[in-house]
Amino acid sequence: MQDTPLKQPSATPAPGLQGFVDDWSSDQRTFKKVSWGKAMMWIFLLSDTFVFGCFLIAYMIARSSTVSDWPNASEVFALNIGGTDWPLILIAIMTFVLISSSGTMAMAVTCAYRRARKPTALLMVATAALGATFVGMQVFEWSKLIHEGVRPWANPFGAEQFGGIFFMITGFHGTHVSIGVIFLLIVARKVWNGEFDRDERSWMCSGKGDYEAVEIMGLYWHFVDLVWVFIFAFFYLW
Amino acid sequence: MTQSEIHQQAAIPTQDGDHQQHPVRLYIICWGLLFVLSAGSYMVDFMQLQGVLRWSLILIFMTLKAGLIIAVFMHMAWERLALSYAILLPPLFVLMFMAIMMFESDYTVLTRIEEFSP
Numbered sequence: 001m002q003d004t005p006l007k008q009p010s011a012t013p014a015p016g017l018q019g020f021v022d023d024w025s026s027d028q029r030t031f032k033k034v035s036w037g038k039a040m041m042w043i044f045l046l047s048d049t050f051v052f053g054c055f056l057i058a059y060m061i062a063r064s065s066t067v068s069d070w071p072n073a074s075e076v077f078a079l080n081i082g083g084t085d086w087p088l089i090l091i092a093i094m095t096f097v098l099i100s101s102s103g104t105m106a107m108a109v110t111c112a113y114r115r116a117r118k119p120t121a122l123l124m125v126a127t128a129a130l131g132a133t134f135v136g137m138q139v140f141e142w143s144k145l146i147h148e149g150v151r152p153w154a155n156p157f158g159a160e161q162f163g164g165i166f167f168m169i170t171g172f173h174g175t176h177v178s179i180g181v182i183f184l185l186i187v188a189r190k191v192w193n194g195e196f197d198r199d200e201r202s203w204m205c206s207g208k209g210d211y212e213a214v215e216i217m218g219l220y221w222h223f224v225d226l227v228w229v230f231i232f233a234f235f236y237l238w
Numbered sequence: 239m240t241q242s243e244i245h246q247q248a249a250i251p252t253q254d255g256d257h258q259q260h261p262v263r264l265y266i267i268c269w270g271l272l273f274v275l276s277a278g279s280y281m282v283d284f285m286q287l288q289g290v291l292r293w294s295l296i297l298i299f300m301t302l303k304a305g306l307i308i309a310v311f312m313h314m315a316w317e318r319l320a321l322s323y324a325i326l327l328p329p330l331f332v333l334m335f336m337a338i339m340m341f342e343s344d345y346t347v348l349t350r351i352e353e354f355s356p
Binding site: 013015016017019020023024030031032033034039042043045046049050053054057060061064065066067074087088092095096099102103105106107110215218219222223225226229230232233236237238 | 260262265268269272273276279280282283284286292293296297299300303304307308310311312313317318319320321323324325328329332335336339340342343344346347350351354355
């Protein structure tokens with residue numbers, strides 16, 4: 001089977017723009033020095049970007065084409081704590097919880113590079129706990145709004161489209177967080193049991209000391225945080 | 239050279255562990271900055287800023303936060319350009335789509351005011 005590549009992959013590909021041109025015009029594979037798992041996770045995240053992008057655009061269309069007033073998020077999401085109304089306070093706390101979880105995830109990835117088994121697993125469990133807290137607060141927010149009469153087709157605060165957009169966008173994001181929590185726990189369990197330190201292949205691990213599953217998991221988790229940055233800015237603050 | 243040999247050769251750099259080791263300090267600084275920026279964007283709402291000032295501050299804080307997460311936490315700053323461009327450029331189409339739909343919804347609202355207002 002004679003199948004000579006047109007250009008041999010070099011061990012040290014050129015940096016910068018020359019490297020970009022070389023990589024994309026080379027034979028065999030484009031993404032050098034990146035494992036398939038990581039490249040595919042990035043491509044999945046790109047497709048997810050389009051999904052959330054379309055949701056946010058749909059929200060923009062609904063909001064800018066309605067003739068009735070859009071509900072004031074600052075008041076709708078206000079909480080009464082100790083007699084004073086705090087605008088948007090729950091959402092702010094949720095934002096901080098999610099950013100904290102991103103921080104612990106970044107630490108977990110750093111520990112995984114050093115192949116420190118227990119710190120990696122514990123930091124991932126901490127990340128999952130913060131993620132679960134976030135989902136819990138979202139459940140609280142949903143039930144509060146449903147109790148106040150917000151429905152996908154109507155709400156007491158203003159334009160009807162508000163409810164549908166709210167449930168759609170935060171629901172989809174919450175689902176992503178929930179799936180992330182489940183997968184974090186699965187990977188954390190594998191790390192804790194030392195499955196990445198054994199000299200065997202599995203669907204997450206190519207051999208002894210291959211902790212890349214943690215980094216790929218981290219990519220997904222940071223993306224969930226990234227999406228929240230945009231939802232927070234456009235849906236809650238705008 | 240057989241296919242499998244080529245694949246093995248191509249796979250060597252990744253299996254060697256071309257893993258990026260970064261100082262923990264970098265992550266802590268990034269984490270702290272994200273907290274400060276989030277507090278900043280919450281303050282925009284808390285102080286009830288309005289108009290262009292509000293929108294520009296929201297967008298600035300959002301862009302900075304997104305940039306920090308992608309560049310540092312997701313390691314995009316250390317990836318090769320082939321991957322960075324493949325991931326970061328396509329979302330520009332979303333922006334283009336947004337611009338198109340902005341015109342469209344502008345037209346829709348005008349029509350609604352024209353046709354349905356009492």
